[in-house]
Amino acid sequence: MDDARGSSEHDVLDRVSDPEDTDALVIAGTTLSSRLIMGTGGMASPESLRQALEASGTSLATVAVRRIDPTMRHSLIDILDELSISVLPNTAGCYTAAEALLTARLAREAFETNWVKLEVIADDQTLLPDSLELLSAAEALVADGFTVLPYCSDDPTVARRLAQAGCAAVMPLGSPIGSGQGILNPHNIALIAAESPVPVILDAGIGTASDAARALELGCSAVLVASAVTRARHPGRMAMAMRHAVEAGRLAYRAGRIPRRDQAEASSAFDGLVTT
Amino acid sequence: MAGAEGTGQSVLTVNGQPWNGPVPITAADLVASVCPSPRGIAVACDREVIPRSLWATTVFHPGQVIEVVSAAAGG
Numbered sequence: 001m002d003d004a005r006g007s008s009e010h011d012v013l014d015r016v017s018d019p020e021d022t023d024a025l026v027i028a029g030t031t032l033s034s035r036l037i038m039g040t041g042g043m044a045s046p047e048s049l050r051q052a053l054e055a056s057g058t059s060l061a062t063v064a065v066r067r068i069d070p071t072m073r074h075s076l077i078d079i080l081d082e083l084s085i086s087v088l089p090n091t092a093g094c095y096t097a098a099e100a101l102l103t104a105r106l107a108r109e110a111f112e113t114n115w116v117k118l119e120v121i122a123d124d125q126t127l128l129p130d131s132l133e134l135l136s137a138a139e140a141l142v143a144d145g146f147t148v149l150p151y152c153s154d155d156p157t158v159a160r161r162l163a164q165a166g167c168a169a170v171m172p173l174g175s176p177i178g179s180g181q182g183i184l185n186p187h188n189i190a191l192i193a194a195e196s197p198v199p200v201i202l203d204a205g206i207g208t209a210s211d212a213a214r215a216l217e218l219g220c221s222a223v224l225v226a227s228a229v230t231r232a233r234h235p236g237r238m239a240m241a242m243r244h245a246v247e248a249g250r251l252a253y254r255a256g257r258i259p260r261r262d263q264a265e266a267s268s269a270f271d272g273l274v275t276t
Numbered sequence: 277m278a279g280a281e282g283t284g285q286s287v288l289t290v291n292g293q294p295w296n297g298p299v300p301i302t303a304a305d306l307v308a309s310v311c312p313s314p315r316g317i318a319v320a321c322d323r324e325v326i327p328r329s330l331w332a333t334t335v336f337h338p339g340q341v342i343e344v345v346s347a348a349a350g351g
Binding site: 039040041042043049062063064065066067068069070072075076077087089090092102105106107108109110111177178204224226227 | 291292310311312313315316317318319320323325327328343344345346347348349350351
């Protein structure tokens with residue numbers, strides 16, 4: 001027997017996992033090394049963003065498309081490049097399919113990627129997706145050769161329609177963007193994950209690490225985290241917590257949780273019990 | 277909107293502002309004058325994206341509406 005105290009975490013993992021089984025996340029034929037996708041908005045400084053991205057272990061991060069700011073000294077693209085993190089442009093701030101299409105096409109030209117996190121929001125109070133504009137934009141972008149990852153409501157029917165439209169993944173919200181309320185309708189998220197033919201990425205609403213773990217436990221393939229990290233008191237620490245949470249949640253999902261029971265069930269045998 | 281008061285038709289608009297530089301101007305020259313580097317930049321004219329390969333030969337004229345964009349932090 002190995003001395004357990006001398007075993008690293010990875011030695012233990014080797015014993016419980018099949019080395020042939022990499023459990024990789026594949027989206028549109030591309031393998032992602034992490035199930036944590038990071039947003040980049042809301043960070044106090046480029047340096048703390050860099051630290052958080054590094055601590056998160058992510059391989060994919062979102063950026064917004066905005067009019068150029070000639071005074072900007074730090075290029076976000078350069079930071080992502082240095083960390084070997086792929087760019088996932090978003091269409092944040094778009095209210096119509098037409099706006100989202102132009103933004104996605106600008107992003108494709110600027111960042112030389114066909115991938116787009118498609119956001120079409122209904123209003124600036126709730127930031128909830130406009131499902132009808134979203135579906136229309138998704139269909140147009142798929143037809144134009146984009147790999148479309150739509151931010152959508154937690155409605156299983158909307159998710160199904162988006163997958164049928166040719167989206168490479170679906171990104172249902174846990175709760176409103178930036179709200180930190182976690183997953184308000186776990187039943188719907190589990191339903192979406194159970195029936196989706198494409199990866200399900202929980203997007204929006206994650207407040208802390210347990211929310212991210214729960215998304216994976218419910219069957220989501222990945223999570224996107226932005227505000228929960230960038231607005232945390234210590235973004236680097238929260239990024240690392242999210243990294244571990246996503247790994248733990250995925251392991252737990254694959255391990256198969258025990259069913260919930262109404263009554264206790266002893267785990268110690270009663271045979272041989274010392275009685276008086 | 278400064279450019280919209282009577283002279284809107286005769287002004288080249290760049291990122292919502294009247295363009296004070298020379299006109300006509302190529303997309304390449306416009307990018308060079310507003311961006312430190314052309315990397316990670318895209319340009320649209322009247323809501324149509326101008327591919328990078330056409331920047332040198334695409335000329336912008338007064339009355340057109342130009343957007344020059346890059347990456348910004350975002351969720």
